[in-house]
Amino acid sequence: MDSSTIPAAISDGVRERILSAARAEFAQCGFGAASVRTIAQRAETTAAMINYYFGGKQALYDTVVADAQGRLFARLAAAIAAGGREGLPVRLALAHFDFLVEERELQRLLLRQMLDQGGAVRERSEALVGPLTRLMHEHFGDRDAARELAVSMFGAISGYFIYEPVLGAFLGQDPLSPERLAARRRHIAELTMLLERSTQ
């Protein structure tokens, strides 16, 4: 919610306002249910401006999604580049976790993209997953067990946020409170180290 109003007031470039409004709206409603008029209203413009700057609803969506994918990948790449072999799994896991905490909007966006256009994601995923996979192989080899564990860790990390609406009843407290997030972060780090040891 903040990300559509506050940045809109700071930078008053129409293109940027549309982009951040679209990010919020697409994340909230998905591509099909989002309306260009609503996006324009959030960006304090008219719908025609969206076509003027981006060429159409689909092109705007593609821009927003590519941007989000790039941001997530940059975060993970930075975690890999940060240090040596030591503690890399924990760095990767925590980078993913922190990304999801700070950019919950982008997670919704990318999740929806996976649900809506799984096929399109499959085609483009080579460019995104390829480099990350290669870097992982440099560090861990290409053992099946390591790959399997990596999938489990990514699922465990993002699952906490995906199932957040249901976790309140399960955990007995707000899953997104600072204390809860800190506890979850510790758990993720410990779990990663435990699993790392188990493959050695």
Add this chain to the structure above:
Amino acid sequence: MDSSTIPAAISDGVRERILSAARAEFAQCGFGAASVRTIAQRAETTAAMINYYFGGKQALYDTVVADAQGRLFARLAAAIAAGGREGLPVRLALAHFDFLVEERELQRLLLRQMLDQGGAVRERSEALVGPLTRLMHEHFGDRDAARELAVSMFGAISGYFIYEPVLGAFLGQDPLSPERLAARRRHIAELTMLLERSTQ
């Protein structure tokens, strides 16, 4: 895809045809992007029949979602009721895994529901999560570590299917092939036992 055509041919009750067409369409497109006319076409009827039998698009959606939630919960409850304390975590994990393998459509449906109407899910989750949580507490006590691990396991299991479009590039093979699914199932069981031991 099959679930909309084959069952429609078997049972030719209009109400049932609409239900299974709606399940497929809502899972594929989400509530907002799905169209009652498309659903009617899949069910070989007219859109007016949807209002005649269900009262409207929203009511049809609610029916479909409640049915899906009930099916998932029944599966998990059966896994809990199946035996004693011994091996319960593994039974629960594998029940969840098998549910997702057999009913991928329902997973998409419930995932979308969580994304689209997180608030509504939060309200209704007590009825769904409550009994399951109570049963878990009977078996594991209400230690924080056990709850945290349960969340991780649910995430790891469902994450495999959520990220399926991307996993092909990461794993180097079709994530949904029978051999791959069998390997993943073994991994889930081993992982669950490993984590169970770690909390004792």
Add this chain to the structure above:
DNA sequence: GCCCCTGTTAAACACTCGTTTAGAACGGTT
């Protein structure tokens, strides 16, 4: 002065949406 280009607006376009309505067909009851 005039002209061109960029940014912006409001109106209109054709279309789809969910829902409502009037009426027809049908089987069963009286």
Add this chain to the structure above:
DNA sequence: AACCGTTCTAAACGAGTGTTTAACAGGGGC
């Protein structure tokens, strides 16, 4: 026979969809 409720169809309704269009400002170059 006439009547009834149920099931279904086809058409229409108003609202909202993405996109296009024509007109309009305003600044810089000639």
